[in-house]
Amino acid sequence: MKIVALVKQTFDSEAKIALEGGKIGRQGISLIMNPYDEYAVEEALKLKEKNGGEVTVVTVGPDEATEAVRQALAMGADQGILVNPGTEDIDESTVATILAKAVSSLEYDIILGGFRAIDDGSAQVAGRVAEILNLPVVNMVTKLEADGGKAVATADIEGGSAVMEVPLPAVITAQKGLNEPRYPSMKGIMQAKKKPLKKMGLGDVSLDASQVAAKVKVLNYSLPPARAAGKVIPGEPAEAAAALAKALREEAKII
Amino acid sequence: MINPSMLSTLGIVIFAIVGAIALYFFAMGAVELFTKVTLGQSTSRNDQLGKRLWGTINHAVGQPRILRQAEGGVMHFLHFWGIAIFALAIIHLLFERLFGAVLFRSPVWYLIADIAGLFALVGILYSGFRRYVQKVPRLDTGGWKEERLIVLLISMITLMVVFYFLSYGYKIVATASIPGEPERYTLAFVSSWVASWFAGLDPATARFWEFTFWWLQMIMAFGLLVSFRYSPVIHPAVAPLNIFMRNLGPKGANIESINFEDEERETFGINKIADFTWKDLMDPYACAECGRCQDNCPAYLTEKPLSPKKILVKIKEQIEETVAPRVAMSTEGGHISFGVTKRAEASEEGVEEEEVKKLVGERISTDEIWACTTCRACQEECPVFNEHIVKVVGLRRALVLDESDFPGEAQLAFTNMERNSNPWGIGWQTRGDWAADLGVKELSEDSNVEYLYYVGCAGSFDERVKKVSASLVKIFQAAGISFGILGAEEKCCGDSARRLGNEYLFQSLVQENIENMQNYKVKKIITACPHCFNTLKNEYPQFGGNFEVIHHTQLIARLIQEGKIKPGSGGENLKVTYHDSCYLGRYNDEYAAPRRILRAISGLQIIEMERNLNKGFCCGAGGGRMWLEEHGKRINTARTEQALAINPEAIAVNCPFCLTMFEDGLKDKEVSETIKTYDVAELLARTM
Ligand code: SF4
Ligand code: SF4
Secondary structure, three states: OEEEEEEOEEEOOOOOOOEEOOEEOOOOOOEEEOHHHHHHHHHHHHHHHHHOOEEEEEEEOOHHHHHHHHHHHHHOOOEEEEEEOOOOOOOHHHHHHHHHHHHHOOOOOEEEEEOOOOOOOOOOHHHHHHHHHOOOEEEEEEEEEEEOOEEEEEEEEOOEEEEEEEEOOEEEEEOOOOOOOOOOOHHHHHHHOOOOEEEEEHHHHOOOHHHHOOOOOOOOOOOOOOOOOOOOOOOOHHHHHHHHHHHHHHOOOOO | OOOOOOOOHHHHHHHHHHHHHHHHHHHHHHHHHHHHHOOOEOOOOOOOHHHHHHHHHHHHHOOHHHHOOHHHHHHHHHHHHHHHHHHHHHHHHHHHHHHOOOOOOOHHHHHHHHHHHHHHHHHHHHHHHHHHHOOOHHHOOOOHHHHHHHHHHHHHHHHHHHHHHHHHHHHHHHOOOOOOHHHHOOOOHHHHHHHHHOOOOOHHHHHHHHHHHHHHHHHHHHHHHHHHHHOOOOHHHHHHHHHHOOOOOOHHHOOOOOOOOOOOOOOOOOOOHHHOEHHHHHHHHHOOOOOHHHHOOHHHHOOOOOOHHHHHHHHHHHHHHHHOOOEEEEEEOOEEEEEEOOOOOOOOOOOOOOOOOOOEOOOEOHHHHHHOOOOOHHHHHOOOOOOOHHHHHHHHHHHHHHOOOOOHHHHHHHHHHHHHOOOOOOOHHHOOHHHOOOOOOEOOOOOOOOEEEEOHHHHHHOHHHHHHHHHHHHHHHHHOOOEEEOHHHOOOOOHHHHHOOOHHHHHHHHHHHHHHHHHOOOOEEEEOOHHHHHHHHHHHHHHOOOOEEEEHHHHHHHHHHOOOOOOOEEEEEEEEEEOOOOOOOOOOOOOHHHHHHHHHOEEEEEEOOOOOHHHOOOOOOOOOHHHOOOOOOOHHHHHHHHHHOOOOOEEEEOOHHHHHHHHHHHHHOOOOOOOEEEEHHHHHHOOO
């Protein structure tokens, strides 16, 4: 089975976000593999363990995103591809176009990715890739079985779950709960250093800047207001409750 | 005149043959043992020979560790010394039998020999009594199959002594009329008493029995030599060697580092017998299975599957079943055949035998491996200086580094340490925030300070422990100490990572910390946590980080002594019990400083728990267990109960983990409203 996993490098979820010149500062931020993509990689490895085959990890991002690919390789993926778009001005369509182009040069039976990334949270990229490659897609999958020519996936839907069957190749996006991503062993880490990791530019996937120009432009970033300190209302329970109700109505204006 | 106590020529020939056979078996046993032990990896234990020898003599002669346990101690002391001197008596008699030479004629010698024999007899019978009548729990007396060799051993030693006395009794009767002979035995009260049973027997008959029982006694002695090859109980022969080869390094630096630069290396943990060091493989043979370690193990005492003794027993079983180079007899279809037992694990081709249990996960279960808190109670107690903890850490390395098979909570802690340099996973940039309003310098602003105050993860991120950090700042400022912190540049010290088996993560944290500290030319470090203390002090030197490290209680005790801090009154009379943390106490032998601080605060009454000082009971959080789930009876609850048994009003600790564990334990026991836990520094700071 030829398996492709799409990954993105994101900020660590605990990272302290600061704006520098109207943009999100990258200074001193720990970078991690998007946790949803980690589920996707883990699922890819499980499919490989069950059906045999090969896992290729593909990412779009700056050179430092190789770390995320290395992590996937250390977990057990066989090879990695990083396409550096050469600009920070990218949006979901840019990334999806590049990914689809890179993937189309590979053989694949199934394409896995996180259903969203924890940074921008737009949940568009995997779906767009499916669209470009003209493949079926099942989103937010919490359970997956795939062999032969089809995949049976349990997907989260509003208020419940749905079991769906799709012919392969297909795009499957991972939701939390799909699996517990493994921690790379030392052997994995050592081997990852020797596994093939191709770094490419736009030209290498036969694209030029105009084909991937961002269609959405961010006008302005702003940080959420700092959380105000909590307030303790003293007094007897009955009095305190009355004071609380008053505060909620008059100060917080929520009741 | 030929001494009539001499053997005939035929006797000498027979003796020589039997002796040679016995020695052959003994020698083969020694060779086999050597082969088994040297399957292990190299480790150096031949430095400081004088100290090694002196320690061996001290522990063999005085047996301080054994005598800590009164009954078992006396038992061991008696038969150890009994048999040792008794062996000389046998050799002494041998000279007479073979060469007609009587080396000592003084009656005192025969008195000593008799006393030794008596000690040996009483000691060995008492050991049997403890094992089979009292059934002392820590000995874990097994069924007949496990016990038969031990029963045989006890019987052989008993008979050897009995035969010796019978032989001497008859000898006294036989030689009664030979001039000069009776004078030898005037003080030999046991032998003379035995002789009194046979008084009046004619000398020739007495001679016959004297020789008969002597032969029987020698057969037992030779039997013991032969048994060395087959018995699992060769502790007496190996124990002194093991004490000699004990680890003389700092107790906190026993874990060996892994060289990750070595590209050839394929595995990093202890996956099979040959991955242990030779010393690890010798330990189980030195072990007397006395169970002293297990009797002090917090995991064992709270009914976890781990017993430090059993870890050693299982390693021995694994060696015997998989690699023991031994010719064995078996019957196949009614025919007797000889074959060499398989050396599966260690064989040169590296064949894994299917029937052989895997060392990690099968022989020793993963639950056993994860249960250890690395509290060192076992090692502190072990009379033969066995080293349990490095084995546990090695086995964990196999699970973490090689198999990537470990509890999910550990994975979370690792990922958190990787990304945010603390096990909680709180954003690393906020590490110094606790000190924001306390007027504490960060080294990045001004590194011209005497001390780096290395705060540690708990002191930086845990709400409760941040108060301890603030207390420390108050004390340091009051004493006029010049200090600074690293703030967001500080990383986890790596103690938990290393002890959970993640040496790779440990080393990456260590390297970053050392680099930062060296950047700021740090010389002296204060730590507020005994885990940081031990790691920085004892383990960082393995990686080129040489700093003068001091635990906050040591520094504070010194400041009080120098008069730089004036403790006030603790207010109303407060009854406090002090809990020794493993890493300050057993690992670094600091029991006094924290108690000195408490004593300096007027109004505090210090009461001691039953298990204290080097017998202190772990809180349950060491060895990375802080981050793992604990199932069944909790160690911290057990320790809290021990504290509650002496009715304290407060519990004083020196470690953030102990603090958390006690607070949880007190909550469990529903007394957290009335009994509080404080760091020693907090008790001081609130009086200032
Ligand atoms: S390891 Fe030491 S303390 Fe434990 S049973 Fe063996 S000899 Fe006794
Ligand atoms: S270190 Fe402590 S927990 Fe671990 S085996 Fe020894 S006594 Fe038990």
